[in-house]
Amino acid sequence: MHRMFGLLALMAAGLGLYLLFGPDAEPRGSGMQAMQNAPVAYSGWALGLVMGLTLAWLAGVDWSNLPARVVLWVRLQRRRLWLAVLGSVFASILLLF
DSSP states (O other): OHHHHHHHHHHHHHHHHHHHHSOOOSOOOHHHHHHHHSHHHHHHHHHHHHHHHHHHHHHTSOTTSHHHHHHHHHHHTHHHHHHHHHHHHHHHHHHHO
């Protein structure tokens, strides 16, 4: 599934580059040309491209092993996490008063 999302993201990038730099086949009215030159028109396909790449990355994550890996990481980093919590408590007391 993640390969399909990646392919769709690359296709969107190619289509966006074609629309940006491709040849103009027919003349357009001034209103249509102003709409295409607006920054909002470019941000739509860029947002879709980023969303497709994000979905492709999320599809590649092994979600069934994620809780076990998080628990293992917390066990390995227990001392550092305790020091970070203790430091944040002291910093919040210092900033509060």
